[in-house]
Amino acid sequence: xxxxxxxxxxxxxxxxxxxxxxxxxxxxxxxxxxxxxxxxxxxxxxxxxxxxxxxxxxxxxxxxxxxxxxxxxxxxxxxxxxxxxxxxxxxxxxxxxxxxxxxxxxxxxxxxxxxxxxxxxxxxxxxxxxxxxxxxxxxxxxxxxxxxxxxxxxxxxxxxxxxxxxxxxxxxxxxxxxxxxxxxxxxxxxxxxxxxxxxxxxxxxxxxxxxxxxxxxxxxxxxxxxxxxxxxxxxxxxxxxxxxxxxxxxxxxxxxxxxxxxxxxxxxxxxxxxxxxxxxxxxxxxxxxxxxxxxxxxxxxxxxxxxxxxxxxxxxxxxxxxxxxxxxx
Amino acid sequence: xxxxxxxxxxxxxxxxxxxxxxxxxxxxxxxxxxxxxxxxxxxxxxxxxxxxxxxxxxxxxxxxxxxxxxxxxxxxxxxxxxxxxxxxxxxxxxxxxxxxxxxxxxxxxxxxxxxxxxxxxxxxxxxxxxxxxxxxxxxxxxxxxxxxxxxxxxxxxxxxxxxxxxxxxxxxxxxxxxxxxxxxxxxxxxxxxxxxxxxxxxxxxxxxxxxxxxxxxxxxxxxxxxxxxxxxxxxxxxxxxxxxxxxxxxxxxxxxxxxxxxxxxxxxxxxxxxxxxxxxxxxxxxxxxxxxxxxxx
Numbered sequence: 001x002x003x004x005x006x007x008x009x010x011x012x013x014x015x016x017x018x019x020x021x022x023x024x025x026x027x028x029x030x031x032x033x034x035x036x037x038x039x040x041x042x043x044x045x046x047x048x049x050x051x052x053x054x055x056x057x058x059x060x061x062x063x064x065x066x067x068x069x070x071x072x073x074x075x076x077x078x079x080x081x082x083x084x085x086x087x088x089x090x091x092x093x094x095x096x097x098x099x100x101x102x103x104x105x106x107x108x109x110x111x112x113x114x115x116x117x118x119x120x121x122x123x124x125x126x127x128x129x130x131x132x133x134x135x136x137x138x139x140x141x142x143x144x145x146x147x148x149x150x151x152x153x154x155x156x157x158x159x160x161x162x163x164x165x166x167x168x169x170x171x172x173x174x175x176x177x178x179x180x181x182x183x184x185x186x187x188x189x190x191x192x193x194x195x196x197x198x199x200x201x202x203x204x205x206x207x208x209x210x211x212x213x214x215x216x217x218x219x220x221x222x223x224x225x226x227x228x229x230x231x232x233x234x235x236x237x238x239x240x241x242x243x244x245x246x247x248x249x250x251x252x253x254x255x256x257x258x259x260x261x262x263x264x265x266x267x268x269x270x271x272x273x274x275x276x277x278x279x280x281x282x283x284x285x286x287x288x289x290x291x292x293x294x295x296x297x298x299x300x301x302x303x304x305x306x307x308x309x310x311x312x313x314x315x316x317x318x319x320x321x322x323x324x325x326x327x328x329x
Numbered sequence: 330x331x332x333x334x335x336x337x338x339x340x341x342x343x344x345x346x347x348x349x350x351x352x353x354x355x356x357x358x359x360x361x362x363x364x365x366x367x368x369x370x371x372x373x374x375x376x377x378x379x380x381x382x383x384x385x386x387x388x389x390x391x392x393x394x395x396x397x398x399x400x401x402x403x404x405x406x407x408x409x410x411x412x413x414x415x416x417x418x419x420x421x422x423x424x425x426x427x428x429x430x431x432x433x434x435x436x437x438x439x440x441x442x443x444x445x446x447x448x449x450x451x452x453x454x455x456x457x458x459x460x461x462x463x464x465x466x467x468x469x470x471x472x473x474x475x476x477x478x479x480x481x482x483x484x485x486x487x488x489x490x491x492x493x494x495x496x497x498x499x500x501x502x503x504x505x506x507x508x509x510x511x512x513x514x515x516x517x518x519x520x521x522x523x524x525x526x527x528x529x530x531x532x533x534x535x536x537x538x539x540x541x542x543x544x545x546x547x548x549x550x551x552x553x554x555x556x557x558x559x560x561x562x563x564x565x566x567x568x569x570x571x572x573x574x575x576x577x578x579x580x581x582x583x584x585x586x587x588x589x590x591x592x593x594x595x596x597x598x599x600x601x602x603x604x605x606x607x608x609x610x611x612x613x614x615x616x617x618x619x620x621x622x623x624x625x626x
């Protein structure tokens with residue numbers, strides 16, 4: 001009897017374990033289904049404007065107002081694309097913007113990560129003041145400083161050195177105009193004051209905070225200097241943060257309109273995209289809004305395409321870094 | 330013993346080495362930030378006239394500040410409403426982006442495609458593309474939930490919920506969420522990517538150890554994911570607060586931009602400084618909360 005009872009209990013336990021396994025499995029399936037539905041819905045909301053761009057930019061202009069067409073046009077055309085490329089003087093603007101984006105981003109990452117590391121790991125005098133200034137750069141609306149900044153670049157005096165030379169030049173300061181020169185976009189990045197640099201520095205600070213100090217201490221014991229530690233130990237271990245910030249910074253430089261329109265309007269892609277409507281009106285003397293709409297949407301597509309491609313390549317670098325850092329747990 | 334001594338000197342050396350690390354940034358800060366803002370402060374107290382010879386300034390005292398604060402009736406309510414917007418905007422954006430980031434960090438088919446899709450909002454927000462998208466009539470009606478032909482119209486459901494006795498505050502919160510789902514997704518692009526990067530710095534070994542100890546997914550989320558994510562989460566919080574203040578669709582920012590465009594730099598600078606002070610106060614409070622929470626942890 002007793003043995004039978006024991007057996008029964010054992011069976012019950014096994015049953016329970018089986019049940020829990022089954023329910024866990026079905027839970028996982030249920031979650032996967034929910035996740036798929038949710039992600040499809042959100043993706044649709046995000047993709048809607050892109051689909052609209054695609055639909056508009058390959059549609060012939062006489063089909064624009066056709067009520068029988070919602071998404072897929074009856075015939076496809078490349079005319080809108082070609083016109084967008086022409087009106088944006090694409091070759092020139094895209095090379096210029098690509099150079100500014102690449103050089104600006106790399107310089108910004110370099111100088112901002114140095115600053116972020118200095119701010120998060122070292123406790124020197126005046127650090128509090130610098131932190132307050134950092135937050136001020138993040139929250140200051142750029143509209144507030146753009147006009148004085150424009151004047152700085154119009155009469156660029158090489159960090160006041162040109163003005164110090166004034167007595168030797170008969171009282172006239174040595175200045176150069178950097179407006180419409182890519183240097184006006186790149187130079188602030190070199191000094192970690194480019195587009196949203198404050199935010200980049202702050203992001204680096206937060207990521208450095210999350211990093212264990214044991215690595216640096218070990219490097220110090222091995223007789224590694226501060227800068228050598230930084231380039232040999234910290235940088236390689238910060239790859240996820242660097243890739244993330246690289247992506248942000250790249251996008252901010254690529255899509256920037258505000259600074260480009262002020263400092264470098266002639267050869268900037270975003271300014272050119274903004275001016276497509278005016279260019280059409282100037283070129284064809286026609287003000288057909290549908291035409292403008294189609295070419296502008298095509299321009300948007302061309303504008304987004306390069307940066308999206310670069311992102312798809314960079315995405316592979318979003319790898320797990322902790323496994324490689326040698327410190328776990 | 331020798332090891333200890335070396336550490337001590339290392340930490341003392343640290344103090345001035347730090348200055349070398351921040352030096353390029355400090356030079357840039359002086360030239361590209363402090364000098365312009367001093368000019369902007371001067372501007373807000375002076376009348377600037379463009380003359381053939383250049384610019385001329387004449388001191389007018391606090392005239393522009395009086396203009397902005399007391400004579401122009403729109404500004405104060407606008408500033409207050411942008412603070413009020415924070416209260417539901419920030420939690421919504423943060424919860425939503427954390428949720429999406431956790432999902433995107435899971436292993437499933439098609440996640441690379443999804444990550445690319447969730448990257449799109451970062452490219453478009455704030456730039457020319459967003460202006461074009463929102464300027465386009467057809468696309469616009471899609472985005473404004475309150476617009477005439479919106480597909481996310483849910484007023485009748487809201488009434489139903491209200492009639493069934495759910496407090497109005499909760500239903501308004503829920504329906505703010507549903508109505509603004511488009512804006513919400515487009516606003517949280519950067520936060521999602523930040524949190525995703527933060528999630529990837531968490532070692533999988535921690536989760537393995539926790540599951541061996543019998544922790545459920547829910548417990549793992551609260552005990553491992555959230556505490557480790559804390560620095561990045563506070564970064565996302567600060568970013569969200571600032572972003573909702575300096576967003577160009579914000580009415581105060583609109584006034585600043587439009588008065589600068591009509592060459593009324595005095596008014597524009599004065600309003601900018603008033604607004605900046607408000608933002609600084611709010612961000613200061615946020616920092617206090619973050620610091621307190623991290624000490625309690």
